[in-house]
Each structure stands twice: as structure tokens, then as C-alpha cells.
Amino acid sequence: MLKQNNSFLTKETQKIEDRLDLSEITIRHGVHSYRYGTSNFLSVIFDVLEPKENDIFYDLGSGYGLVLKYASQKFPNVRFKGIEILKERYDFSMKLKAKYPLKNVEFYNCDMFSHDFSDGTIFYLFNPLFGSQYAQLLDRLKAIAVKHQITIVAESKHDVFDAQDWLQNYCTIHEDVLRNIQFFRSTCLQD
Numbered sequence: 745m746l747k748q749n750n751s752f753l754t755k756e757t758q759k760i761e762d763r764l765d766l767s768e769i770t771i772r773h774g775v776h777s778y779r780y781g782t783s784n785f786l787s788v789i790f791d792v793l794e795p796k797e798n799d800i801f802y803d804l805g806s807g808y809g810l811v812l813k814y815a816s817q818k819f820p821n822v823r824f825k826g827i828e829i830l831k832e833r834y835d836f837s838m839k840l841k842a843k844y845p846l847k848n849v850e851f852y853n854c855d856m857f858s859h860d861f862s863d864g865t866i867f868y869l870f871n872p873l874f875g876s877q878y879a880q881l882l883d884r885l886k887a888i889a890v891k892h893q894i895t896i897v898a899e900s901k902h903d904v905f906d907a908q909d910w911l912q913n914y915c916t917i918h919e920d921v922l923r924n925i926q927f928f929r930s931t932c933l934q935d
């Protein structure tokens with residue numbers, strides 16, 4: 745089974761987190777949600793997803809690139825893309841890409857709303873946004889879903905996806921009594 749070298753990566757990413765200054769970041773990039781967290785459930789998430797060769801998987805708000813490191817090594821024939829607004833986190837993900845090397849991953853350092861991710865077929869979101877920003881994201885995702893079916897995996901926050909009549913929840917992973925990870929498929933494909 746593929747495992748992240750968790751203690752090393754956690755120490756390295758924590759050093760960067762410790763140096764981040766929220767006010768300075770906000771002055772630089774504007775008001776966004778800069779909270780950080782990463783999944784402990786990658787093995788089970790990707791067992792459910794089983795991405796195929798023609799899939800393009802996006803981590804929207806890709807942080808340090810840990811999800812894509814895991815997934816790209818496990819599925820070398822699938823294309824993975826990560827979009828991360830904070831340069832400090834993006835730079836670390838680029839180091840991972842060079843070190844291993846992760847040939848089937850592309851990382852982008854920008855605001856997800858300024859990036860065209862319409863080629864995506866699977867979107868993973870570990871609660872990257874403030875509540876008020878999700879409406880804009882849902883509009884973007886729905887515009888993609890009328891052209892080709894998409895899958896959305898929502899970890900930590902999924903109520904905004906539950907509420908969409910064009911998304912069908914097809915799987916739930918229970919993290920603990922309070923939290924779960926939800927898998928959705930779009931149902932609004934137009935001929």
C-alpha cells in the first residue's frame with residue numbers, strides 16, 4: 745500500500761505554516777480562507793473513486809500537494825491538477841513534484857476563480873472557501889457538468905453540494921460521528 749512519509753512531510757509543512765502571517769497574506773492576496781488541513785482518508789477516498797485514464801482530477805485549493813502526491817503515485821496514468829492560492833504552499837508542492845518526480849501532476853499558483861478548470865472530470869475539495877464563495881464555485885462546476893459528467897468529492901464541508909438538485913450523492917465515508925466525506929455525481933448533462 746502506498747503511504748505518505750507522514751512525519752517528514754508534516755514537519756516540513758508545519759515549519760512553513762509557522763512562518764505564515766495571516767495579516768500579511770491577506771494584504772497580499774485579499775480575503776480568502778487560508779486555513780489548512782489535509783485528509784487522513786486518502787486510501788479509502790481513492791478506493792471509492794478509482795479514477796480512470798481519461799479522468800482529469802483537480803484538487804481545488806491543493807495546499808502542499810499531499811493529496812496529489814499520493815494519488816499521482818497510485819494512479820500514474822491519470823492526470824492530476826492542483827490549484828493553490830498561497831505561493832508558500834504551492835512552492836512546496838512543486839518541490840514534491842520535482843523530488844519524486846510526479847510526472848502526471850500540474851500545480852498552478854493562482855486563485856481558483858481565475859483559472860480555467862473546465863477540463864476536469866473529478867473535483868476534490870477539502871473546504872477551501874468561505875461559505876459565501878461557494879455559490880460562485882457551484883456556478884462554475886454546473887457549467888462544466890452540462891457539458892460532461894463530473895464527480896465531486898467534498899471533505900469537511902458538503903452541505904452546499906447536498907443542496908444542489910443537479911448533484912446526486914452516491915457514497916459517504918464516515919470520518920467520525922460528526923464528519924463525513926461525500927461523493928457526488930452530476931446529473932445535468934445536456935445533449
Ligand SMILES: C[S@@+](CC[C@H](N)C(=O)[O-])C[C@H]1O[C@@H](n2cnc3c(N)ncnc32)[C@H](O)[C@@H]1O
Pocket residue numbers: 776777778779780781782783803804805806807808809810811827828829830833854855856857869870871872873
Ligand atoms: C483546507 S486546505 C486543503 C489542502 C489540500 N486540498 C489537502 O487536502 O491537502 C484548503 C486550501 O485552499 C487554499 N485556497 C483558499 N482559497 C483559495 C482560492 N480562492 N484559490 C486557490 N486556493 C485557495 C488555501 O490556501 C488552502 O491551502
